[in-house]
Amino acid sequence: MKREHSHRETSSVKVDSSSMTANKEEAGGFDELLVVLGYKVRSSDMADVAHKLEQLEMVLDDGISHLSDDTVHYNPSDLSGWVDSLLFDLNPTCDQVKPDQDSEYELSAIPGSAAYPPGKRTRTGSDSPTTTTTTRSMVVLDSQETGVRLVHALLACAEAVQQNNLKLADVLVKHVGLLASSQAGAMRKVATYFAEGLARRIYRIYPHDDVGLSSFSDTLQIHFYESCPYLKFAHFTANQAILESFATAEKVHVIDLGLNQGLQWPALIQALALRPGGPPDFRLTGIGSSLTGQSIQEVGWKLGQLANAVGVNFEFKSIVLNSLSDLKPEMLEIRTGSESIAVNSVFELHRLLAHPGSIDNILFTIKSIKPDIITVVEQEADHNGSVFLDRFTESLHYYSSLFDSLEGPPSQDRVMSELYLGRQILNLVACEGEDRVERHETLVQWRNRFSMGGFKPVNIGSYAYKQASMLLALYAGADGYKVEEHEGCLLLGWQTRPLIATSAWRLNRVG
């Protein structure tokens, strides 16, 4: 059998010129071909990373060293950092310094054929200044094959609205109603909400923001908490990051930017109670809107009862504001130097994007109190683009996945959860300007914002990932819920569609 005779270059394998160019193309300094595969390695670091991989291989080959199952891994995309950590873990006596987990990297846009962030839109419409388009991921279920006409009708109606052709939109929205009624399950419910949103937009019957209905909102949120794991995941992962940052601190202060019913804190209080060496003094500052002022005190009181029961010294303060933008550092009464501070935000920050400057205000306030950690959970979606039709399409896919995940035997929790989500859909579709508060943005967009705001990432690692996965298996039962790790952040999704993202931050101490 003939064998090929390859020409071997003295130093490297024969590669053609076009791929050589591709390798050399600077993508923020990262090797572009590896970026597409999910790894960020600077071309200038490649040889060094290769060398360390060799070292690791030799260490592991010795058969003496091994890595415990309990080793915690962080941010596998940062290959250089990951490899450094492994070397350190396997050779702790060596005089390497433990690598900084929060390795800095540039978040400039990655050009070329990178798989994410994805490329430009081709629809007409201006790009908003913060545009980073999502991939509009979609999971199609069997039922949706027959529901395709319904989806098309919805999109056609939205397009008519986009073009301000309200007569056509009116005809189409009625058509949608007809098609929806012949559907079943999640598809029907989602279509109904989106159709209602479109109808309100066409007829200008805008839904009011939650005035007078805030206690109802709270109730809905509790049902949402009970019926599906999204809030539980949000609380759990944020608490993990907070616990890790508190470490052995003797006095800790958590500032919750949206206390609601305080569902996140019993678990943290219990975890603190069980801390080896004893619990710290725990101080909670809960922020709420002026509509929920009375109930914030009650929530604080109940948490106090729990803390007492488990032996944790507890202090509570409530702050009532019209908007988070009004939060001033002095309101928080920080005890500088003596307490470890965590700022926590679950689904709160995106609302501030409705008012110009608000997000900058809150970030400034947060920076000025110098917290040890900031935990942020947000919907993983691009629902804040400037083009209505794009927002509509994105959110249709997003809520379809979300509603699919809720499908199951009927229960009051589920019905209320659907209503909870339905109100978000109505706001997203029917409202504009300052009324449109459901301005979800993606993890990539939030990362940019925090980075530019003077914060750096705190990586959430494999321990939290594993615990979150196991928690999901307990509560959710169905194997559709998936946790993913993305460059130090954790995302919870339904099937392959990430739906919420938890990230953690601290101040970028420059100079």
Place this chain on the structure above:
Amino acid sequence: MAAANEDNLNECKRIVPLNTWVLISNFKLAYTLLRRPDGSFNRHLAEFLDRKVPPNSFPLDGVFSFDHLDSSSSSTNLLTRIYLPAPLDPSRHGTVDLTEPLSTTEIVPVLIFFHGGSFTHSSANSAIYDTFCRRLVTICGVVVVSVDYRRSPEHRYPCAYDDGWNALRWVKSRIWLQSGKDSNVYVYLAGDSSGGNIAHNVALRATKEGVKVLGNILLHPMFGGQERTLSEKRLDGKYFVTIQDRDWYWRAFLPQGEDRDHPACNPFGPRGQSLGGVNFPKSLVVVAGLDLVQDWQLAYVDGLKKTGHHVNLLYLEQATIGFYFLPNNDHFRCLMDELKKFVHSMEDDTLSKSSPILLTP
């Protein structure tokens, strides 16, 4: 021992581009951490480390994708990721039309792709495989259906094969995967490593059950046997792969207590079945010259030839496993050229059964 290993590493680094070396070495290292000596697998850490990407209904570089969940099959929810060329009309970008065939005039081959990972690692939404499938669409002019089959050790033989079979039946029954004047779904089965093994076994079942598969594409397929072949001994530990790790994966996949002469591992071995008189599809088998499994792959090719089946062998002498993850080498280009020819040669079905042996230039 350390010195010999160091030689291995240096030699290996000379053969592949540096970024490819880093990528595959990274996998090798990670996989070593995940396999436990008792045969169990650290699945949580595996999923944590795996780089995943979402599908994109809005085209990127001429390809769009979406995920489909088939909950109709009896026991499992089978996820597949479908990759299609972007519609020429930009106003149709971002939506998925599941009511129309791919074409009513041209034949559009549909490649059912089974990702590799030695039956244990990776998923359809792993970045390495998502990227590879996208390249298949643009370079070879096919539609790709990537199957997220159940993996070992949690799901042993025959789970992956059953999932593959269900995927084949599902694909065959989709209106929107039909093409040509006769409105058929023109199916090829493809896979790398364990995926190649799955492709063979699904083709086997298709043959038995009368489902038409136009061809198989096996990219350094995972086969083995009890015997230690020359290539295994010669290349053990030299190019990312060891006999020891291969053994681990077979133990994890095969039914407990079975050895590597089980027909799933060794299809033409002592317990294998002959394909004589069977209407098995034509095959393109790609063998990497630096893969220690090659003797088993070449034996597979011989096994097909012996019973008169059409096999194209593409032997890439200087290629290591995983050469196709990055498009920065000639082997990649060669593979794509051959693959493209293979899936667009529908009329060649009636040609003689001789097996041209193709080599890298």
